[in-house]
Amino acid sequence: MSAETTNGKPEGCALVTGGSRGIGAAVARALAEDGWHVAINYRSDSDGAEEVAKEIADAGGTTTLIAGDVRDSESLNKAFTALEGEHGRVLVLVNNAGMRDDGLSPQLGDDAWDRVVDTNLSAAFRTTRRALGPMLRARYGRIVNMASIVGPRANAGQANYAASKAGLIGMTRTVAVEVARRNVTVNAVAPGLVDTKFTEDVNGDALGEIPARRAGTPEEVAACVRFLASPEASYVTGTTLTVDGGLSA
Amino acid sequence: MTTKAETGNVEKVIFDGLAEVGAEPDDISREAEFESLDVDSLDLVELAQIVEEEFGVRLEGDDLKGLTTVGQVIDLVVKKAG
Numbered sequence: 001m002s003a004e005t006t007n008g009k010p011e012g013c014a015l016v017t018g019g020s021r022g023i024g025a026a027v028a029r030a031l032a033e034d035g036w037h038v039a040i041n042y043r044s045d046s047d048g049a050e051e052v053a054k055e056i057a058d059a060g061g062t063t064t065l066i067a068g069d070v071r072d073s074e075s076l077n078k079a080f081t082a083l084e085g086e087h088g089r090v091l092v093l094v095n096n097a098g099m100r101d102d103g104l105s106p107q108l109g110d111d112a113w114d115r116v117v118d119t120n121l122s123a124a125f126r127t128t129r130r131a132l133g134p135m136l137r138a139r140y141g142r143i144v145n146m147a148s149i150v151g152p153r154a155n156a157g158q159a160n161y162a163a164s165k166a167g168l169i170g171m172t173r174t175v176a177v178e179v180a181r182r183n184v185t186v187n188a189v190a191p192g193l194v195d196t197k198f199t200e201d202v203n204g205d206a207l208g209e210i211p212a213r214r215a216g217t218p219e220e221v222a223a224c225v226r227f228l229a230s231p232e233a234s235y236v237t238g239t240t241l242t243v244d245g246g247l248s249a
Numbered sequence: 250m251t252t253k254a255e256t257g258n259v260e261k262v263i264f265d266g267l268a269e270v271g272a273e274p275d276d277i278s279r280e281a282e283f284e285s286l287d288v289d290s291l292d293l294v295e296l297a298q299i300v301e302e303e304f305g306v307r308l309e310g311d312d313l314k315g316l317t318t319v320g321q322v323i324d325l326v327v328k329k330a331g
Contacts, residue, residue, distance in 0.1 A: 133298035136291075178291065 009231060010140045013037040013087040015080075017070050017127060018097030020048035022196035023146065026218035027094050028052055030226040032061030037087045039064040041079070041097065070097045070123035073130075080130050089134040092229045095124035095168075096146040100198070102157040113160045120164035125171060128186075132179060141184035142229040145172050147240060149192045149248050165190075169240050176238030185237035187228045191221045192244025212245030251305035254330030259304065259323050266299040267292075267319065279320030286319075296322070306330050 014031045018024040020042035029052065032038045038056065040063055042049040053063040064087065066079045083090060098120045101112040124145055135141025150158050151165030169188050176186035193199060193206055195215040207213060224241045227233055242248055252258060260279070268274045270292040277286065283293065297308040306329045316322055 133294070133301070136295045137298050137302070182291070182295075 009035055010091050010138065012089040012091035012138065012140075013039060013064075013083060014092035014094070014229070015039040015041065015066075015083065015090045015127075015131070016094040016096055017041040017123075018043070018146075019094075020045040020052060022198055023191065023194060023218045023221045024094070024096040025052045026222035027096060027225045028063070029056060029059075030219075030222040031092060031094075031229060032056040032059065032063065034226060034230065035061075036092060037062045037064070039066055039079070039083050039087075039090070041066040041068065041070065041076075043067075043069050043097070069119075070127060071118050073123070073126045076123075076127060077130055084134065089138050090131050091135060091138060091140055092142045092144075093127065093131045094144045094146070094225055094229065095127055097123065098146060098164075098198075100158065100161050102161070104157055105159045108159055116160040117164045117167070120161070121167045121171070124168055128171075128175060132175075132184065135184045136179065136182045139183050141179070141182075142233070143172075143175070143184070143186040144225050144228045145169075145186070145188040146225075147172070147188040147190040149190050149242060149244050152190065152240075153248055172240065173238045180237050183234065185228070185233060187233075187236060187238065188240040189221060189224045189228065190240050190242045190244070191216060192242075192247040194218060194221055210245045210247050211249065214245065216243060216245055252303055254304040254306060254327055256323065256327050259300075259326045259330075262299065262303050263296065263319060263323055263326070266296045269299070270295050277319065279318065279323065281319050282317050283319070284317070300326055304330055 014036040016024050016028045019028040019040035028038045028040050040049050049065050053065055056063050068075045101116050128143055145168050147168045148165040151162045172186050172188040193215045196218055221243050224243050264277050267277050272286040272288055293313055301307050306326050
């Protein structure tokens with residue numbers, strides 16, 4: 001049974017984790033522009049999430065706000081079920097929630113390691129697992145994982161972050177081949193330096209290393225997600241789209 | 250809302266589900282083996298999703314391991330629901 005379509009877009013909704021600010025907020029806005037009802041998950045920034053919801057509403061879109069830590073799989077599962085009841089299957093999932101907790105490896109504590117890997121990688125897996133069943137049933141799904149150029153590339157002080165993002169890319173590839181024949185695609189986007197609160201403490205000298213000589217914008221990353229989440233990207237799966245101003249070229 | 254899992258309706262849902270994932274309807278029976286129906290592991294995952302949506306019974310990865318016939322899955326769903 002295929003998902004019913006309206007103007008080529010299947011009936012269902014989108015979920016963006018970590019959608020209250022930065023790249024996640026830009027992704028939520030972009031998916032809403034494409035006509036999706038967008039569920040915006042956020043951990044603590046309710047003001048930010050409400051602001052994004054208001055912007056989307058002003059532009060004629062609709063949202064559902066879901067407060068909660070992505071590491072809490074039980075509450076996320078409940079949110080999924082509630083969302084499915086009201087807005088249909090989650091057919092677009094953007095695993096964007098992420099964190100950093102930097103330190104050189106000799107001094108990187110277990111807590112910093114665990115929190116970063118749990119949030120960036122394990123929670124993305126659990127959310128993906130929860131989303132896949134209904135996507136398989138719908139014979140349609142788009143999963144986009146927010147990776148990073150840190151992972152494929154080294155960045156001193158980010159062993160935990162790099163491991164989580166490299167893991168996310170490996171997970172992306174593997175899940176993609178498992179579900180490809182059900183028209184469910186799984187891809188990753190790997191941003192370089194993007195101008196958000198997340199990177200505000202990054203040394204400005206880093207810009208000199210970027211061929212584009214500037215940081216990217218959340219909207220430039222969101223445009224990549226928007227493509228991978230679109231019906232048109234149906235033959236793109238298991239790949240990682242790098243958006244870094246040429247840094248890793 | 251889920252349906253009560255009794256042998257008769259579980260059998261119907263699973264037979265219909267197998268047809269939906271591509272098994273030849275005429276070949277589906279309690280005795281049929283998944284291999285002969287050309288039902289693979291991803292098809293079984295989808296069948297588990299159908300069962301969960303219909304009866305609220307969750308089949309974990311280990312539950313399906315070692316089950317080779319349609320009847321074994323029907324019996325497992327009825328047992329787990331009970």
